[in-house]
Amino acid sequence: MSHPDHATIDLAVIGGSGLYQFPGLEIATRHALDTPYGAASGEVLVGDFAGRRVVFLARHGERHTLPPHRVNYRANLWALHSLGARRVVGINAVGGIRDDMGPRAIVVPDQLIDYTHGRLTSYCDVDGAEVKHIDFSAPYTESLRQQLLAAAARAGIAAIGGGCYGATQGPRLETRAEIARMKRDGCDLVGMTGMPEAALARELGLDYACLALVANFAAGCGDEAQISIEEIFAHLAVATAQVPRILAALLEN
Ligand code: HPA
DSSP states (O other): OOOOOGGGEEEEEEEOTTOSSOTTOEEEEEEOOEETTEEOSSOEEEEEETTEEEEEEETTTTTTOSOGGGOOHHHHHHHHHHTTOOEEEEEEEEEEOSTTOOTTOEEEOOEEEEOOOSSOOOGGGSTTOOOOOOOOSSOSOHHHHHHHHHHHHHTTOOOEEOOEEEEOOOSSOOOHHHHHHHHHHTOSEEESSSTTHHHHHHHTTOEEEEEEEEEEEOTTTSSOSSOOHHHHHHHHHHHHTTHHHHHHHHHHO
16 A cells, blocks of 8 residues: 655545545545544545545445544544645535525535534643644635635536534434524534534644535424435435535636
């Protein structure tokens, strides 16, 4: 297993629910990385996509065996960083809270609120580590957000710019009361994997943005009395099919 030339990695992509492989990626090397923080979710794939060097990691494992609260976010980000990635796009399945963020919408959020608990949220947890207080006023890298939105526009794919991502613990979906509270808090989207990923990326100095794919209206937001997992995955498949075109347009520039 040879190591890729670090200088050549153009983009890292973390695939969420529904994106376990990267269509169009011509895989050159596979890396089963054991980091100081433990094992990543699975093999990190390095390959060519749209004429560029891209690394890909399935957040939940290639067969979706890791629930959101058991993902080793620290190992995942560390692995991508150690392979030479400098910018990361996290693909996240979400529920829509805001009216215009219904199933199949694609959103590049600009804010987040963390409702998760009990996760390992920092590289500073280790004895002797330097204590870093990262600025997190803007949790996503603005330039990368803008590049993603411009890429979607060039690809002719509608994407909504801005919105607040509320990160919940999962793996269960939320109650209507929880979503009503999140709405009052200012959340537009709800997902289970946005944190601590974004904060860890910032600690490592990586550029990071979230491409959120709306799978369903969050509890109490649509007409449905209940949320069906089959529908979630059906909508997700439609939105996910657009992702390679957005990322190809991102890499063109
Ligand atoms: N809630 C939390 N996470 C999600 C949802 C939801 O409704 N849909 C997809 N991921």
